[in-house]
Amino acid sequence: MLTGFTITDYSKKTxxxxxxxxxxxxxxKVLQRHRISxxxxxxxxxxxxxxxxxQSKENISSVITDLGIVMEPTEYSELSEFVSRAEExxxxxxxxxxxxxxxxxxxxxxxxxxxxxxxxxxxxHLPEGPYSHCMGIRGAxxxxxxxxxxxxxxxxxxxxxxxxxxxxxxxxxxxxQLDRHGVVDTAPQGFRSLLGVLGIEGTLESLIGSMQ
Amino acid sequence: MMRKMKSGVLAxxxxxxxxxxxxxKRSEKPWRVQARESALGTxxxxxxxxxxxxxxxxxxxxxxTEKASLASTECDQTxxxxxxxxxxxxxxxxxxxxxxYRFTGLSGKLTxxxxxxxxxxxxxxxxxxxxxxxxVIEKPLRIHHHSIPVFIPLEKxxxxxxxxxxxxxxxxxxxxxxxxSGRKYQADRLxxxxxxxxxxxxxxxxxxxxxxxxxxxxxxxxxxxxxxYEDLTxxxxxxxxxxxxxxxxxxxxxxEQRAAHEALFRTEPLxxxxxxxxxxxxxxxxxxx
Numbered sequence: 001m002l003t004g005f006t007i008t009d010y011s012k013k014t015x016x017x018x019x020x021x022x023x024x025x026x027x028x029k030v031l032q033r034h035r036i037s038x039x040x041x042x043x044x045x046x047x048x049x050x051x052x053x054x055q056s057k058e059n060i061s062s063v064i065t066d067l068g069i070v071m072e073p074t075e076y077s078e079l080s081e082f083v084s085r086a087e088e089x090x091x092x093x094x095x096x097x098x099x100x101x102x103x104x105x106x107x108x109x110x111x112x113x114x115x116x117x118x119x120x121x122x123x124x125h126l127p128e129g130p131y132s133h134c135m136g137i138r139g140a141x142x143x144x145x146x147x148x149x150x151x152x153x154x155x156x157x158x159x160x161x162x163x164x165x166x167x168x169x170x171x172x173x174x175x176x177q178l179d180r181h182g183v184v185d186t187a188p189q190g191f192r193s194l195l196g197v198l199g200i201e202g203t204l205e206s207l208i209g210s211m212q
Numbered sequence: 213m214m215r216k217m218k219s220g221v222l223a224x225x226x227x228x229x230x231x232x233x234x235x236x237k238r239s240e241k242p243w244r245v246q247a248r249e250s251a252l253g254t255x256x257x258x259x260x261x262x263x264x265x266x267x268x269x270x271x272x273x274x275x276x277t278e279k280a281s282l283a284s285t286e287c288d289q290t291x292x293x294x295x296x297x298x299x300x301x302x303x304x305x306x307x308x309x310x311x312x313y314r315f316t317g318l319s320g321k322l323t324x325x326x327x328x329x330x331x332x333x334x335x336x337x338x339x340x341x342x343x344x345x346x347x348v349i350e351k352p353l354r355i356h357h358h359s360i361p362v363f364i365p366l367e368k369x370x371x372x373x374x375x376x377x378x379x380x381x382x383x384x385x386x387x388x389x390x391x392x393s394g395r396k397y398q399a400d401r402l403x404x405x406x407x408x409x410x411x412x413x414x415x416x417x418x419x420x421x422x423x424x425x426x427x428x429x430x431x432x433x434x435x436x437x438x439x440x441y442e443d444l445t446x447x448x449x450x451x452x453x454x455x456x457x458x459x460x461x462x463x464x465x466x467x468e469q470r471a472a473h474e475a476l477f478r479t480e481p482l483x484x485x486x487x488x489x490x491x492x493x494x495x496x497x498x499x500x501x
Contacts (some may be wrong), residue, residue, distance in 0.1 A: 002315060002318070002327065002329070002378075002382075003318045003320075003378070003379065003382065003383075004320075004379055005313070005316050007309050007310075007312050007313060007316075009309070010305075010308045010309045010311070010312035011308075012308070017435070033429075034312075036312050036315060049315075051339070061338070062338075062339040063337050063338050063339070064334070064337035064338075065337065066335075089336060089337070090337035091334065091335075091336070091337065092315060092317070092334065092337075092384070092392070093316070093317035093332065093333070093334050096316040096317050096318075097317060097383060097386055097387060097390075099381055100379075101383065108242060110334065116463045156444070157448075158446055158447065158448070160387075160445065178351075181294065196338075
């Protein structure tokens with residue numbers, strides 16, 4: 001579908017809530033119960049929500065009064081918090097927007113990690129497979145040193161999706177003792193600055209290059 | 213002639229006699245002939261039975277074939293009706309699913325030129341205005357017609373994404389429109405429901421991202437609040453300043469109140485902040501009385 005969402009099933013039930021007094025005043029109130037099943041790439045969702053539609057002589061108002069969301073797979077912990085917030089706020093559209101951008105970033109992360117794994121199969125390893133949220137770089141010459149790139153996809157209060165990349169250097173204790181300039185400690189900050197300059201792919205490429 | 217007649221009668225009588233003799237003779241048939249006759253009789257009866265049996269069988273088969281052909285025509289009709297019903301149900305289901313897309317906030321309808329996309333907006337569960345963008349599928353992709361308000365940066369978003377990533381274009385527009393709808397909703401509610409707290413008119417721009425107003429929560433002097441939403445995709449202000457009205461220095465209590473209000477405006481939607489002021493007022497009134 002145009003938007004990246006595919007809806008596989010939809011059902012709707014309507015209940016009339018209009019009381020006698022409402023009818024006297026020319027007001028009509030209807031409760032709609034909707035159920036939608038579908039998927040966005042590998043993530044499937046099932047939503048159940050209620051809309052109360054109040055129609056008076058002057059205007060029509062529709063309010064979502066209840067929203068329940070179930071998603072599969074459930075391994076994306078970053079998503080579960082976002083989903084609870086969307087349910088709390090009954091913000092249906094924010095859920096779909098957030099889901100769209102989250103999936104886009106997930107796919108981009110997978111493509112990027114897979115690209116580097118294919119290009120440098122001996123140096124790069126993905127501990128959780130292609131959908132891993134972290135990538136390890138281990139040089140053949142010094143296998144005790146490992147640079148771990150953690151790439152989280154964070155969804156904020158407003159439903160905006162932002163990538164968060166961090167560098168975790170894995171350095172053996174003896175090496176740390178030799179590190180008089182504190183290079184290891186400043187590495188994560190340096191990584192973030194590098195991201196700003198070279199972008200994600202450029203930074204990862206240069207890090208892999210430095211380990212070879 | 214007479215002799216012929218006499219001989220005729222005589223001959224006739226003789227004939228009759230002879231016939232009688234012959235009949236008598238026949239009744240005294242030898243056993244061989246009798247046996248043969250009875251055998252033939254049995255055969256005849258046997259053949260007759262077989263004929264009747266075959267006749268019955270033919271009749272039965274004819275009846276079955278008739279019934280079967282009748283049933284198969286009925287069957288065809290039922291299958292056809294059932295197929296039609298299934299097709300109708302499927303069509304209704306597809307129609308329903310197409311309707312359901314508007315709940316994702318973005319739905320599209322094919323047009324002769326391309327596609328007309330409908331963007332729905334909502335804030336805190338309240339379904340608000342919808343907007344549309346009529347796209348012409350051509351190289352380059354272009355916008356034929358739209359209902360996007362002029363102060364939404366449509367051209368900027370289009371310049372960035374329309375040709376390269378249509379989905380990104382649509383979702384960015386979605387973000388901007390939903391945020392605008394949300395800000396407008398908050399400002400409208402302040403002007404409507406909580407107008408009693410305002411000591412002057414609410415100053416707002418069309419994009420609803422710059423709001424300025426003076427308000428009063430208790431018997432003391434009023435405050436002036438200025439809310440700026442620099443990011444057009446948010447519904448909470450990026451910058452808030454609350455300043456006291458009047459020239460006297462602020463007491464410690466008032467300064468505390470001012471700072472608290474500033475923090476409130478930054479973290480809660482506008483109408484929710486005033487709703488909490490209203491609740492506080494109610495509480496203080498009930499305590500006083």
